[in-house]
Amino acid sequence: MDGLHDEERKDKEQSSSMTTLSETSGQPAAPAVVTDRPPAKRSWIGWGFMGPFMAVFALVFLAPIAYSIYLSLFRDQMVGGTAFVGLENYERAFSDSQFWSALGRVSLFLAVQVPIMLFIALLVALAIDSGRLYGKSFFRITIFLPYAVPAVVATLMWGFMYGTRFGLVGNINDAFGVSLPNPLSPELILASIGNIVTWEFVGYNMLIFYAALRVIPHDLYEAAEIDGASQLRVITAIKIPAIRGALVIATIFSIIGSFQLFNEPSILQNLAPNAITSYFTPNLYAFSLSFSGQQHNYAATVAILMGVITMVIAYVVQLRGMRKAR
Amino acid sequence: MPMSTYRHRTVATIALAGALTLFLASCGSDDDSGSGDSDVDLEATLDEGGSLTVWAWEPTLDQVVDDFEAEYPEVEVDLVNAGTGDEHYTALNNAISAGSGVPDAAQIEYFALPEYALQEYVTDLTEFGAEELEGTFTPGPWGSVHQGDAIYGLPMDSGPMAMFYNQEVFDTYDVEVPATWDEYIDAARALQEADPNVYIGSDAGDAGFTTSILWQAGAHPYQVDGTDVTIDFTGEETTRFAETWQQLIDEDLVSDIPGWTDEWYQGLADGTIATLNTGAWMPANLESGVSAASGDWRVAPLPQWEEGGTASAENGGSSLAVPEASENKALAYAFIEYANAGDGVQTRLDQGAFPATSAHLESEEFLSREFEYFGGQQANEIFAESAANVVEGWTYLPFQVYANSIFNDTVGQAYISGTTLNEGLLAWQDASITYGEDQGFTMNQ
Incomplete structure (x- = not known):
């Protein structure tokens, strides 16, 4: 093969790979390529590059999951020791009312808290992006700041404020002679946790939205202005469709976060031991099963089920979000 | 060019492998106990x-x-604080399951000891002559x-119960300090009537307290x-x-202020x-956590179920x-015997x-100690008397740690909803029985 041929082939290869990328049904690559480079050697080099990553990936990602699945197939009793029980733990989980009540609780949390949080975050991001806000970097940093506070510290802080005797709620009651409902009562505890989580994560989501808003070309705004579009119209017709990807990502993160709710209820449990049961959220349930009950096997089962449920829901949201994007 | 890429990659791989080896090595056991000597001659073991x-x-x-x-x-002791209570047990259980990094001696609360004894996680100390104590x-x-004739630990301290009360409050509202539980309720009503912000005590549902009061009853x-x-709560x-x-x-x-929170202090x-019914280990906590009230508090025997009774728990x-x-049991026993x-x-x-040893409890020096915090009261006399009057025959479950962890799920509901305490206790009984059956025990009601 001479130089010219070589050039030509490269061009061909490039264009064919480009079509493959841009279209779902790609054209077959030129046969010459296959005969020219032995595939065995290429794949070996590829694995060489992948090796270190695969080793670490297998060790820190795949192995723990595999081990959890392995654990979930056994039962370890204080009297009688360990025995293989197959899918018995899963059967038990499906009829475990505590597990389902925990899942129901986080689902309710998800349905109420996530939309509120994302709406506020979007509002703030749009306000900062509008360019009409005085001192926008100040607002941006202050709203983001709670995210920099560790969840444990934030929860402790809010826990103090929720106190009806010596906390902020107590002070307000005393100062105005009112009697606010106790935020740590069983009826309000979930809302109180929602409030903490919203406070913590509005800034984080705002930053995702703001970053997405910043990359929208400004000529689109100019064009809209020339066409006489109002600010509201610009938001609904340009900005929100343009950041749909960011909205989907933020929603998925929030779904995962909601299902994994643990820190806040776990810490508030000291202040409201009866309102926050040991099976308040699925994660808390798995934790108490494992560490107070020594039921590692069943805890692993609960963890795997929660992982699968979270994955399914996140995937559905992603599919829906992406379909609308087209 | 390919050669050099290859070399770089090798170097990187080796570096990564090295880092991993280091990481894995640091995860391994650093147990360096001496020979597993089964010699019961403690003096010789100590000299050796x-x-x-020790955790x-x-x-x-x-x-x-x-x-x-x-x-x-010749003995070197590494004292490790692996957490308090549950956190400590979690670490201990993990070490025992993993089979490495297990301490030679560990603090275990009385309520948790049966659990460790049953699973044979701890050694029967009669092997070293503990029965002579x-x-x-x-x-x-x-x-x-x-547990039967076996001895699974040496008592380190004890918590004979007493009623700590705020003398100042009782004086202010001219209410008599209760001696029976009926009087306790009357006093509670009198205090509430005098000032709605004053409560006889705080209880938000505490498994340790409830089991102790049942013990006393x-x-x-x-x-x-x-x-x-x-298990029978009927x-x-x-x-x-x-x-x-x-x-x-x-x-x-x-009041429903949970214990050990900021509001509680x-x-x-x-x-x-106004009162706190708890173990004799409380004074040090009051001195450090509630120093502002120094001089206000006094100690009295626990309120009684029968008039003129002396029962305690x-x-x-x-x-x-x-x-x-442990790979050095004899030496570990020598240490815990020295300590306890x-x-x-x-x-x-x-x-x-607060000691668990009779000789110290009865010593003049101990009994006559005046507590500045309690206005010069010789509080140890009350504690010592309580220790002598602990009702015999109480047993904890071999899975009390778990049972306590679900106390608030069941009994605790009586504090926040229409459920009664009785129903709560029955729910606790049922949940504990279910757990016991799951764990392979033969459960009876």
Whole structure:
């Protein structure tokens, strides 16, 4: 093969790979390529590059999951020791009312808290992006700041404020002679946790939205202005469709976060031991099963089920979000 | 060019492998115990020396370790605080399951000891002559470390219960300090009437407290015979407790401030909480956590179920045990004997610990100690009397740690909803029985 041929082939290869990328049904690559480079050697080099990553990936990602699945197939009793029980733990989980009540609780949390949080975050991001806000970097940093506070510290802080005797709620009651409902009562505890989580994560989501808003070309705004579009119209017709990807990502993160709710209820449990049961959220349930009950096997089962449920829901949201994007 | 890429990659791989090896090595056991000597001659073992790892959160052990090392220079003791309570047990269970990094001696509370004994996680100390210490310890703690004839730990401290009360509050509202539980309820009503912000006590549902008061009432909700376990919260004494305490909850006579929270300390200091029924280890906590109320508080015997009674119970308290996986059991036993029955006891008493040893409890020096915090009261006399009057025959479950963890899911609901205490206790009974069956015990009601 001479130089010219070589050039030509490269061009061909490039264009064919480009079509493959841009279209779902790609054209077959030129046969010459296959005969020219032995595939065995290429794949070996590829694995060489992948090796270190695969080793670490297998060790820190795949192995723990595999081990959890392995654990979930056994039962370890204080009297009688360990025995293989197959899918018995899963059967038990499906009829475990505590597990389902925990899942129901986080689902309710998800349905109420996530939309509120994302709406506020979007509002703030749009306000900062509008360019009409005085001192926008100040607002941006202050709203983001709670995210920099560790969840444990934030929860402790809010826990103090929720106190009806010596906390902020107590002070307000005393100062105005009112009697606010106790935020740590069983009826309000979930809302109180929602409030903490919203406070913590509005800034984080705002930053995702703001970053997405910043990359929208400004000529689109100019064009809209020339066409006489109002600010509201610009938001609904340009900005929100343009950041749909960011909205989907933020929603998925929030779904995962909601299902994994643990820190806040776990810490508030000291202040409201009866309102926050040991099976308040699925994660808390798995934790108490494992560490107070020594039921590692069943805890692993609960963890795997929660992982699968979270994955399914996140995937559905992603599919829906992406379909609308087209 | 390909050669050099290849070399770079190799270097990177080797570096990564090296880093991994280091990482894995650091995860491994750093257990360097001496020879697994089964010699029972403790003096010889001590002279021979070795190193010990002790897991405990008891602060007074620091000084004991220093003194011990000074006396036996060949022995090196590494005292580790692996957390308090549950956190400590989690770490201990993990180490035992993993089979590495298990300490040679560990602090285990009395209520948790049966669980470790049953699973043979801890050593029967009669192998080292622990039965000869019969009579050294007060009956409550000594009974708590026994399972049949086997002895699974040496008592470190004890918590005979007493009623701590804020004299200032009772004087201000001219209310008599209660001596029986009926008087306790009357006093609670009188205080509430005088000032709605004053509560006789605080109770948000605490498994340790409830089991201790049941103990005092003479109830035997738990019967354990090996792996044969009976749970019965329907007994006469249990019902009497539930009905009495229900009045306090129904009439909002006790505050719902959970123990050990910021609000709780403030409530103890400012007179919101007028009494505290707990173990004799409390004074040190009051001195440090509620220093503002120094001089206001006094100690009285626990309110009684029968007029003129003297019944008492234990609340809290720990032992030191030797895990089965320890590689230096004899030396570990020598240390815990020194700490809990030897010279270590006085060292810990001087720092404010409450002893489990009869001799120290009865000593003049101990009994006549005047507590500045309690307005010069010789509070130890009351504690010592309480220790002598602990009702015998109480047993905890072999899975009390788990049972306590679900107390608030069941009994705790009586504090926040229409559920009664009685129903709550029955729910607790059912949930505990289910767990027991899951764990392979033979459960009876």
